[in-house]
Amino acid sequence: MLASQRRATILGLVEDSGAVRVSELVDQLGVSDMTVRRDIEHLATEGLVERVHGGALAVGGRSSEEPGFTAKSALMRSQKNAIAQAAAQLVEPGAAIGISAGTTTYEFARAVRSVPDLTVVTNSVPVAQLLHESGTPGQTVVLTGGIRTPSDALVGPVAVAALRMLHVDRLFLGVHGMDARVGLTTPNLVEAETNQALVQTARQVCVLADHTKWGTVGLSTIIPLDAVDLLVTDAGLGPRARTAVREAGVELVIATEPRIRSDRTRRAQP
Template identity: 85%
Template sequence: MLASQRRTTILGLVEESGAVRVSELVEQLGVSDMTVRRDIEQLAGEGLVQRVHGGALAVGTRSTEEPGFTAKSGLMQAQKIAIAETAAQLVEPGAAIGISAGTTTFELARAVCTVPDLTVVTNSVPVAQLLHESGAPGQTVVLTGGVRTPSDALVGPVAVTALRMLHVDRLFLGVHGMDARAGLTTPNLVEAETNRAMVETSRQVCVLADHTKWGTVGLSTIIPLSSVDLVVSDEGLGARARTALTEAGAELMTAAPRTRFDRRRRGTP
């Protein structure tokens, strides 16, 4: 396959799914990791895709477009893990927390699975499955029920009804996008309603979002920035975003991805 054909294929895959991972492209195109990264860099230079850590995103993604859980899980992975590990420090044994659907919140579930006597309310199928299989003794998982979305969230009236009967200390909320005017958004109208019900169950709202979420606006607003208590993001979050969050009254915590040396020292891959 010629280089131009490869790039056309990559562009088509990005436009179709909204996001692609380098590892998937390596396998599908039968070329090296470096070749794929060069192709993505050229497409990004031409303004055709947005280059992110681990893959590429569609440029000018439609406000109703909702990439699936698998497509998003490999993007900005180091940042998501760092955000999750930072947020996990807020979770104490015996607490009741909410975890919304999303790939960053899934990493949070992985980070808190060893916390004893934890009660987790979630509308995420992957989060519930992870905690069911790996959770510490005494953990309780409450799965809301509802209709499953492409992001593996359970949404709709069943989920909302269940959530209105529950109360948690802190909600860890994943979002499709953050914007100074639009607030926290999602492409899915029903998921926005369900997430608002999750917000209403919680005494504190903590948003987990890497810096690429800033400036992205989905179809439906979940809540305005002024309703957010805390945002955990990565060091790539820009100055304007930090100012907007501060002015809205949200506390900001930033997380730095671990280096390879740190990962080797802690025995992680």
């Protein structure tokens, strides 16, 4: 297959699904990892795709673009799993937690689905379905109503009204973007309002986001960075971003496999 044919195939796959992974393209096209990455880089240079760690995204509106749940699920899988496993260590039996919509928070829900006597408040249809099917003893799932978004979140006044009556120990929040100046953002105005209501339910806000979310700015701010208590991310988060997070007073946990390391712990080590 000629380079132009490969690139046309990659572009078609991105446009059809919204996202592709390098490993999947290697298998499908029968070429090396390096060849696929060069093809993606070429398409990104021409403005035809958006290159991200581990794959490519379809280009479209920037701050107001909201990729679908399936498209986002295909990216950063190992990092999302590590983040989920790290965050799951914070959850004990009998706790009441909130889980926002998102693909990283979905992996977190998978990691805590066997925790007994857990009460979960969520506006995510996939999260609610996953926990409902777990059959774990004593587990209670509270699903807000609302209008369904492309990311499978339930949002709007019905969701906000339901959340105003609820209280949880800790919220596990997924975000579209993180930035030192504008904070945590989403491309969906109504989802921002619903996420703000989720934040109000919680005594502690824990953000689950891989490093590619840093520097991404969505249309609407959910909360400023200094309103976050804890950020669980992966080792790809750069030193400048880590400094900005610490300076905002946010505890930073770097998720690695098979265990987690906290920046606080690492600094204390000789």
